[in-house]
Amino acid sequence: MASRRVRCKPLRWVGQLSSGDRVLRRILIAVLAIVVVAGGGFFAWAWHGELPAEPSRDVSTFDPAVVAKGANLVAIGSCAVCHTAKNSPSFAGGYPVETPFGVIYGSNITPDRDTGIGTWSPAAFRRAMREGVDRLGNHLYPAFPYDHFTHATDSDLDAVYAFLMTRNAVQKANREPALAFPFNIRLSAAAWKLLFLHPGPNPPDPSKSAEWNRGAYLAESFGHCGACHTPRNLLAGEQRGKAYDGGFAEGWLAPALNAKSPAAVPWTAEAVTHYLREGWDAEHGHAAGPMAPVIDGTSRANSDDLRALGVYVASLNGATAAEIAAKREAALEFAAARTLPAHGTTAQTTGAAPGLANDGTAIFAGACATCHHAGGELPISRPIDLSLSSTVNEADARDLIQVILRGIHPATNERGRIMPAFDGVLTDRQIVALVNYVRGHFSTQPMWSDPAKTLANIRNGKGS
Ligand code: HEC
Ligand code: HEC
Ligand code: HEC
Structure with missing residues (x-):
């Protein structure tokens, strides 16, 4: 009853308008009608039915060549990243994808029939990848990048399906997303799609190879x-x-x-x-x-x-x-001229704030130069010239600060180049001085406006 009264309120208010407001009344009724029709249209458009469960299938019937084709696409799509939780089996879900609206967990996409996608048909899988709708008809959040996967061809999606269906089935229940209102309502994803999902394949460009x-x-x-x-x-x-x-x-x-x-x-x-x-x-x-x-x-x-x-x-x-060759030559020349000044001398900068530069020079000489000393003796396999790294030449300081804080480590169980993490080794003030020195000395770009704020944002988790 209460809800009915609330719904009638605007209509009653329109009815109370004086006769002089008749034009206004007509406009208001028209607007109301549009809202009701459009709203109804939206719900009709957003509604998706459940697709029938697929009977279990003997996985040996999948063509190995198709499975291999799927493996290649899954590698390029980094599906394993968002669908594998730490210390957990591949594709079994639970990885937290952070968004500005909250956390959404990658789902279990192993062929388990209870908790994974084992009951999904190829058609249900295609619908999820193209339209962001699960087998039961629920809208999926765009943290799952279906706004890109929607451009994939049928045969490629079927190959990915074959690859996933031939993985080990892992029983692991999905975690509910932790989102703030109104994003915790799955229909909000439908509204997002209305604005940002451009479904279907992109036309090829015949002028290109x-x-x-x-x-x-x-x-x-x-x-x-x-x-x-x-x-x-x-x-x-x-x-x-x-x-x-x-x-x-x-x-x-x-x-x-x-x-x-x-x-x-x-x-x-x-x-x-x-x-x-x-x-x-x-x-x-x-x-x-x-x-x-x-x-x-x-x-x-x-x-x-x-x-x-x-x-x-x-x-x-x-x-x-020709442009690439010219820029390359200039960049290599600049890089070769970036010698490290002797400890305590004034930094050779292209614009660092005075005062900060000296401090940063000393920190660089002590903490970084062993490995990054351009033109020096090589204690280990030498990292690239810092002046050629986009990290040093970017529009803001966050990647350089992240690299200093976290270092560089090869992927788990792999060999590769290592740079130690300096979080806890250098103070925040030292990091800021160092960042200013690196930018001033190794880049031709203007100084970053406020690396201290960038660092504080990273520490507060407001880096994005
Ligand atoms: C950037 C992270 C990310 C990547 C990369 C990603 N996914 Fe997902 N995926 C998600 C999230 C998060 C969900 C859950 C969405 C939700 O709960 O609304 C999801 C859901 C799905 C679902 C729906 C499962 C269900 O039970 O509803 C399928 C199928 C899926 N992903 C397949 C893939 C495939 C195949 C790839 C690689 C081609 C891939 N995903 C890459 C994040 C990702
Ligand atoms: C133990 C050797 C070592 C030390 C010490 C070291 N680095 Fe590195 N650094 C590396 C290696 C190895 C790489 C990555 C491989 C490459 O660049 O070829 C690297 C990469 C980088 C990059 C490039 C990252 C990218 O995305 O391109 C930056 C910037 C950097 N280091 C800055 C510093 C700074 C600043 C310090 C001092 C706080 C420092 N490094 C100390 C070894 C070191
Ligand atoms: C999950 C986010 C993410 C995705 C997806 C992603 N990138 Fe990146 N990419 C980054 C980040 C962050 C960096 C900076 C890394 C660094 O500073 O070391 C980067 C760096 C790069 C660079 C180096 C740019 C430079 O000037 O140094 C290239 C090239 C690149 N990505 C290409 C790609 C291509 C091609 C794809 C798709 C196949 C892709 N990226 C997908 C996040 C991403």
């Missing part, structure tokens, strides 16, 4: 590179006009990959391919932070696809071969 088109397809669909490298709006939708302008992920900056790239030496297809396979490139730097797990996947992808990704990603900066 087959390799470029393959790279574009992989980057935009399974690779979901834009999920981190494109800035998002307040509702967490990617800003389409700003594709690859650079975005944020887990307190790190995912640098621009287009003409706004901070790279001192513009990326080439060879360099991107090498970076995606090895996790570093001699003229660009090391993949740390949230890029490291992406590399765990791409390092296992097939080499033609890596090369295609390289061709596409390198094309985003729009630089001609």
Whole structure:
């Protein structure tokens, strides 16, 4: 009863308007009608039925070539990252995906029939990947990057399905997301889709090579590179006009990959391919932070696809071969001139605030120069020149601060280059002085405006 009264209130108020307000009344009724019809339309559009459960299937009926094709796409899509919790079996879910609205846990996507996706048909799986709707008809949150996976072809989605269905079934219940109102209502994901989901395949660009088109397809669909490298709006939708302008992920900056790239030496297809396979490139730097797990996947992808990704990603900066050669020469020359001043002398800076620079110089000489001393003797395999690292040339200080705080470590059980973590070794004041020194000495870019604030934001978990 109470709810009925509330619903009638606006209508009664319209009825009480004086005759002089008749025009206003008509407008109000029209607006109300639109809201009711549009609302009804929204619910009708947003409603998805349950799809029938698939009978259990003998997994040996899946074609091994299709399963292998799926494995490659799963590697490029880093599905394992968000669907594997720490110290837990692969794809069994429970990994916390942090969003500005709360935490959403990657689901169990093993073929377990109770807690995983064992009862899902290929059609149910395709619907989830394309429309973000689970088998029962519930809306899924876009922390699951279906706004990218929606561009995948049927045959590729079927291959991923075959790969997942041939994994070990793991019984592990899904965790409910921890989201604030109104995002805890799954229908809010439907409203998000109305704004930001552009379903279906992207048309190929006939003016470009087959390799470029393959790279574009992989980057935009399974690779979901834009999920981190494109800035998002307040509702967490990617800003389409700003594709690859650079975005944020887990307190790190995912640098621009287009003409706004901070790279001192513009990326080439060879360099991107090498970076995606090895996790570093001699003229660009090391993949740390949230890029490291992406590399765990791409390092296992097939080499033609890596090369295609390289061709596409390198094309985003729009630089001609001559421009790349000129910038490269200038950057290498600048790098070679970055000698480390003797302890206690004035820093050779391109604009560091006086006072801070000396302090930072001494800290660098003590804590960093053993490994990063450009042109010096090599105690270990030498890291890349800092002036060539995008981390030092980026628009803000957060990646450099993150690298200093956390260091660089090879993936679990793998060998690789190591840089110690300096969190707890250096004070915050020392880190800020050091960051100012590194930027001033190793970059031609202007000084960062407030690294102390960036550091404080990282410490408060407000890095993104
Ligand atoms: C950035 C993190 C992320 C990546 C990468 C990711 N997922 Fe997910 N996925 C999620 C989250 C989070 C959910 C749960 C969404 C929810 O609860 O609304 C999910 C849900 C799903 C579901 C629905 C499961 C169910 O029971 O409802 C499927 C299927 C799925 N993902 C498959 C994949 C595949 C295949 C890939 C790789 C191609 C992939 N995901 C990559 C985060 C991710
Ligand atoms: C989960 C977020 C995330 C995803 C997804 C992601 N990246 Fe990144 N990427 C980053 C971050 C963060 C960095 C900065 C790493 C660092 O500073 O060490 C980065 C760095 C890079 C760089 C080096 C840029 C430079 O100038 O140094 C390249 C190239 C790159 N990513 C390519 C890709 C491609 C191609 C894809 C898709 C296949 C991709 N990334 C997907 C977060 C991501
Ligand atoms: C024990 C040797 C070692 C020490 C000490 C060290 N680093 Fe590193 N650093 C490395 C290695 C190895 C890498 C990664 C591999 C590469 O760049 O080729 C690296 C990478 C970096 C990068 C590039 C990250 C990227 O994303 O491209 C920066 C910036 C950096 N170090 C800064 C510092 C600073 C500042 C200090 C001093 C606080 C320091 N390092 C101390 C070994 C060291």
